[in-house]
Amino acid sequence: MSDDLVLHLEQLKVETIKGAVLVDNVDVTLRRGEILGLIGESGAGKSTIGLASMAYARAGCRITGGNIIINGTELRASTAAQRRNFRGKSIAYIAQSAAASFNPAMTLMEQVCEAPVTHGVMPRAEAQAYAVRLFRTLQLPNPETFGDRYPHQVSGGQLQRAMAAMAMSCRPDVIVLDEPTTALDVTTQIEVLALLRDLIREFGTAGLYITHDLAVVAQIAHRIMVLRHGKMVEVGAAKQVLEEPATPYATALVNERRESEHIALPEPPKNVHPVLVIKDVDAGYGDVPVVKGINLSIARGETFAIVGESGSGKSSMARVVVGLLPRWTGDVRLDGESLSPALPQRPRDRLRRVQMVHQMPDVALNPRQTLAEIIGRPVGFYFNRPRSAIKQRVVELLQLVGLPPDFVSRRPGQLSGGQKQRVCIARALAAEPDLIICDEPTSALDPLVAEEVLKILRRLQDELGVAYMFITHDLGTVRRIAHRTAVMLKGEIIAQGPTADIFSPPFHPYTERLIASVPEMDTQWLDGVLERRTLQ
Amino acid sequence: MPRLIATRAALGVLTLLAVSAVIFICTQILPGDVASAVLGQQATPESLQVFRQELGLDKPAYIRYFSWLFGVLHGDFGIALTNQRNIIEELWPRFLNTLFLASYAAVLAVPLGVGLGILSALREGKFSDRFSNIVTLIAISVPEFFVGYILIILFAIDFPWFPSLATVFEGMGVGERLYVATLPALTLVLVVTAHMLRMTRSSVLSIMSTPYVEMAFLKGLTRSRVIGRHALPNAAGPIISVVALDLAYLVVGVVVVENVFVYPGVGQYMVDAVSKRDVPVVQACGLVFAAVFVGLNTIADILSIIVNPRLRHPR
Secondary structure (H helix, E strand, O other), X not given: OOOOEEEEEEEEEEEXXXXXXXXXXXEEEEEOOOXXXXXXXXXXXXXXXXXXXXXXXXXXXXXXXXXXXXXXXXXXXXXXXXXXXXXXXXXXXXXXOHHHHOOOOOOHHHHHHHHHHHOOOOOHHHHHHHXXXXXXXXXXXXXXXXXXXXXXXXXXXXXXXXXXXXXXOOOOOEEEEXXXXXXXXXXXXXXXXXHHHHHHHHHXXXXXXXXXXXXXXXXXXXXXXXXXXXXXXXXXEHHHHHHOOOOHHHHHHHHHHHHHHOOOOOOOOOOOOEEEEEEEEEEEEOOEXXXXXXXXXXXXXXXXEEEOOOOOOXXXXXXXXXXXXXXXXXXXXXXXXXXXXXXXHOOHHXXXXXXXXXXXXXXXXXXXXXXXXXXXXXXXXXXXXXXXXHHHHHHHHHHHOOOOHHHHHOOHHHOOHHHHHHHHHHHHHHOOOOEEEEEOOOOOOOHHHHHHHHHXXXXXXXXXXXXXXXXXXXXXXXXXXXXXXXXXXXXXXXXXXXXXXXXXXXXXXXXXXXXXXXXXXXXXXXXXXXXXXXXX | XXXXXXXXXXXXXXXXXXXXXXXXXXXXXXXXXXXXXXXXXXXXXXXXXXXHHHHOOOOOHHHHHHHXXXXXXXXXXXXXXXXXXXXXXXXXXXXXXXXXXXXXXXXXXXXXXXXXXXXXXXXXXXXXXXXXXXXXXXXXXXXXXXXXXXXXXXXXXXXXXXXXXXXXXXXXXXXXXXXXXXXXXXHHHHHHHHHHHHHHHHHXXXXXXXHHHHHHHHOOOOHHHHHHHHHHHHHHHHHHHHHHHHHHHHHHOHHHHHHHOOOOOHHHHHHHHHHOOOHHHHHHHHHHHHHHHHHHHHHHHHHHHHHOHHHHOOO
């Protein structure tokens, strides 16, 4: 074993207390300064491996086999105090959600300096000076005073960078990055990604980079390991895995990503009769406007995408249309008839004709109800059918979204994420709506599963002629599904038109920035973007 | 933040006003009449009429309410109907007695409940945690007068260490008062500690499962530091509300316990007044209890605002 091997996981096995295997005989080697990308769908055991490399297992899980060797010390055989001495000092962790991972009651500086001071790496004053240096390297605003702030006082992108500073505060040998950019907007994502990469290079740290996004990992990893169901599928140099994957599963993952990069845009429907017309709508919370001067129309059988970063007012638009957020001014017309601003004033039949599919299928379904109850409820509520007819209809709807009829007696807990989202779609269809508002319906799903859900949505549109208002921040999804697209920025629509026009020159400058920020699987892509930016 | 605190305080005053109206209305719709209760079955309708006029019972209810409220705001709770004594003079020493008993219980119960709650959360799922879960559930489920009688049987009769009657009187030394009030205080402690322990445990546990606590462990901090620095400051808000609710309960909940131990507090005074249909006394006691309850909860609300970092350090 050579000296520069900083992290070595041998035959790692992690199980739940009930005996389900989460990680099965995985070997990981990491040399000084090297970055290994861990790729896989959710449930593939990526995060579990990341935590296990710190000899840590979440509640309900146990590390049951293998060795965890950091700098030549085996951690599983060590005492709890010895393991604690490695955590934070030799191996540090960057979590997905910075907002949740910072203690709201402590300043950022206190939290960044906590590890070096308690581990005795450096005295408080030195730790603070080092933290300021890290803040500056990470291009945080006012690095001298940035640490005096509390977590809720800085933006999401800044907080994510502050977490990187916290992880680097002891100059660790290994850093575990668990989806560090997934919660960020595309434009923020590349900044954080580039800074993380520079930071790791500058300090010669080794990294374990966990993500489900192949394009992101292509920018940062030297080697890539593909995982599925807790087992290693394939491992190799980044370029080789991305360009010539050896196993069918890795090939499917790579192809899914390639398809989204080169896709034929759907033809807009010939029928231009508008089902929804939004005219000069302003709305907001309290006296703060969040959407301003919105004008758009959606035709029957059309998919109209609304793209933008978080906070751009996309979801507020959806809330205005369904009446959860009463509009201040303007008009929303469904099939030519004006809708009341607020939901309670709308008659039942108008409610029926606009349905929603939410981002998080996990929380959009009542876990205590069976699918028969969940899907049958709108059938009974809107159409007042007898019990046997409702049952029949539920089975039809399940088949429509590609689920077997015997699922009627299941509960959401027994379904996978993609199946749950299909149930949400079936529930929306149960009302036989003219328009379904899809609020980021695929962003909580794994890429291959998301692809399936998009296919179902397209097929249902062909069969039933329903229109979609499709809200997303993912431009790849837009290109695959939308006939027309509107780009939102700070509550206003800055560009709208056929998707093909929006995504071809001449661009609106913001649209161009959005498009340029979507990572591509080319390993040189990030360098190219950064170079172009500095030239400008 | 000062505005938020002012709003809370104003809401507290408003609640108290509303409660005073409710108390007044409730005592009005109670069946029975003071005049006939005082004068007895043999009273003639004429003498009843004269007596009612004397007491002002013939005036419309809202006028009586406002004159009562006006008096209360000036520290005058009126005259007890049954013995013609000034209520505030009767009530005040009893209120001090009640406060004494409640404080005695609180001094024991708050550290015990919060401390054991934190300990129980740290040892989640272990034997001591499960044991305390069962014991506290029993303590909460059994009515306090029953707990009181059990304590009397055990510690006043089987092992005669404490007196079963908690009689205190003016000029009694503090040490002796404490000794005499031990059994009623213990009764209250048992009930309140159980509640506080369970609520503290669950609020600490919910904080312990947050990502920032996991992060603290991944930074290699010791368990005691994670709990002391990361979990407890964030659990303070919910714990304060529970403690305030229980303190209020200590003052209000003594009604039954004081009667079991014949302790001369507000609770006993109130029960006595109810049985004699002495409406002004009942109103006064009710208002005192309500004021303590609303006051403590308002203080808890304000403290929760103060310890919330988001409100303390706005953007």
